[in-house]
Amino acid sequence: MEETLMDIDLKDKEEYIVNMGPQHPSTHGVLRFETCLQGEKVKYIIPHCGYIHRGIEKMCEKLTYPQLLHLTDRMDYLSAHINNEAVSLCVENAMGIEVSDRVKYIRTIFAELTRIASHQLWWSAFGMDLGALTTFFYGLRDREKILDIFEETTGTRLIQSFITPGGLMADVHPNFQRRIKEFITYFRKKLPEYDQLLTGNIIFRERTKGIGVMSKELAIDYGVTGPSGRGSGFHCDIRKIAPYSAYPFVKFNEIIFPEGDTYARYLVRMKEMWESLNVLEQLVDNIPQGQIMLELKAIKAPKGEYYQRVETARGELGVYIVSDGGPSPARMKFRTPNFSNLFIINKIASGHKIADLVAISGSLDLVIPDIDR
Amino acid sequence: MALLKTIKEVGNYFNEIYDGVASLVRGMKVTGGYFIKRGQIVTQKYPENRATLKMFDNFKGELQLIHDENNQHSCNVCNTCARKCPNGSIEVIYKKVEGADGRSKKILDKYIYHLETCSFCGLCVPACDEHALRFDQEFEHAVFDKSKLTKVLNKPGSTCKVVKE
Structure with a gap:
């Protein structure tokens, strides 16, 4: 049976148990924090997940590889392209095929655009969690430009299902490169505005500096990856450790801050947006010619077990396929970044005020459907 | 000090x-x-600008069976789109008729599209060898009754350009 705080004998009658969620606006989804409070202080937290469990791993077993891709979009919906890419790379590795350089470049461009769009939305929502509503409108205004680039090529804005095993669903739109270049110049001007609005703000700094400190050891113990892990000085960028797609061809820095507090996690994401713009600039003019979709008779992984990991906007996504040689997997397992990132919250938020809990959970950048799958 | x-x-x-x-x-x-x-x-004033609001050409609205000016579509009832669909959103119902040479042929009776289960993955459109399908520009999907989301895509009285032998 699941242990809840209700079962724990409360010796101190000053303690209260408060549910934050599942419909709390700053949990960004249906997640419940069972919070034990002593006055305004958080004593400990038990996160409860499963409110948006859809059984995606089990559903994948009934579908062929191209079909199951559209389910992976719906895990971490803010990194839809990268989730598609992870499954595609895993299936391609299993089949022993390699896509053309053109496909690799376009996939990486889409992945970096996704990363920027995801960080923009996170920045908007993080400001809003801390009481600065303006950031929400500014972030979404700039995110719209990326969504337009997606929509023009893929036809949809949030969940694209564009990257498939063997290549891409279609070639990019003729306006693709021009729009990205326009976006790079536009967003380079807007990013300093973000810093003036929020990063420098005294209220924001007071609320984030020294709050929710996560040591490097703790991050490694709990498997906290992505910007949250790098904010604690944990070298965990899969793009650097095990480069895939077009990442071996580009130069970029892995952003690491050793402080480990909420402000450091914030700065990692802000700096990552600059790095992603650099990566885009290196790729967008050099897209080589090549085949968009390999001509495959059937997409079947040979019998065996395969694993592929990629870096999404939130951390390390691992795709594990057990195949019996058929057109669909015998078992599919996703190692999602948010699941690992969530459970650190009891360690780092205990002892802080309840308002800081909102700042800490915001800085972990949780996407709830990715936790529950 | x-x-x-x-x-x-x-x-x-x-x-x-x-x-x-x-x-x-x-x-x-x-x-x-x-x-x-x-x-x-x-920002845009959305319901007021309906007349001028244009989606991108590739926009995935609702699935559409392409009809030409003679009310003809090119679906030859091969059922590939229905097999590719991960959610079973497409049902292709055919009927058998006797052709000019006396042999029975399959022709399209009803092309049923379940918008309520469609996840817009876009596998059906490139799967069609006859290029009979496309996504239209419609984006206002809200209706008051769920049954209205099940649509018959072939227009009444439409015929097929290519008949499968």
């Missing part, structure tokens, strides 16, 4: 206040600037 330390502390205190106020003013300058700058409006 103690006096110096106190003066320094007081100085720091006022410096912090100054820094804090300056940071707030810097932020307010950004938001205030947008009141003055013209031509930076990014």
